[in-house]
Amino acid sequence: MNRRKAKAKVARAHRKVRNARADFLHRTSTNLIRRADTIVIEDLAVANMVKNRRLARVISDAGWGEFRRQLEYKAERAGRTLVVIDRWYPSSKTCSNCGHLLAKLSLSTRHWTCPGCRTRHDRDINAAENIVAAGRAVAGHNPGDACGAGVRRQGSSLPQSALKQETRAVRRPA
Ligand SMILES: [Zn+2]
Incomplete structure (x- = not known):
């Protein structure tokens, strides 16, 4: 294969990955909007995080800014409430139980036990619990009617802690 052909092939592969990613973000955001009245996300400081070289690729790859835009x-189009939680809210470090x-x-700690109440936490789920609680407080929902839905990135071999994966949905009561 000559050089030009190889180059075209690489460009095609990149385009394919880009399209797959865009498709994933659209399907995920549409799905969330369909099944939830209120969606709570954390205002991840994309620009700041991208300054950190270790996180830069992860954040850019995940398309968090684009996901939030969608x-x-x-x-707005569907008349749903999107609550954005302050980026400095310590959602990972706060025990959602007590x-x-x-x-x-540390970013590499996936599970931890609360020294206060001995609850064992999955880092991402605990952060999500905190974020959905904060979102409910903001949106004024009563605490009984919500349950969450985690959003997982496609083909995730990435350190997910960097993203915290805490997008949660508040579902309509059945
Ligand atoms: Zn606790």
Whole structure:
């Protein structure tokens, strides 16, 4: 295969990945908007995180900014509420059971036990619980009617902690 052909092939492969990713983001955002009245996301500081070289690829690859943009316009179009939680809210380090705040939680720690109430946490699920609770407080929902839905990135071999994966949906009562 000559050089030009090889180059074209690589470009095609890149295009394919881009399309698959765009498709995934659209399907995921549409799905969330369809089944939830209120969607809570964390305002991840995409620009700041991209300055951190280790996180840059992960964040850019995940298309978080684009995902949020899609949720915003789709929520508006469908009359849904999108709640964006402050990026400095310590969603990962706070125990969703008792509110204990850890001084430190490294990115590589996937599970931890709360020193306050001994609850064992999955890092991402705990963060999601906190974010959905904060979102409910903002949106004024009563605490009984929500359940969450995690959003997983496609083919995730990435350190998911960097994304925290805490997009959760507040479902309509059945
Ligand atoms: Zn606790």
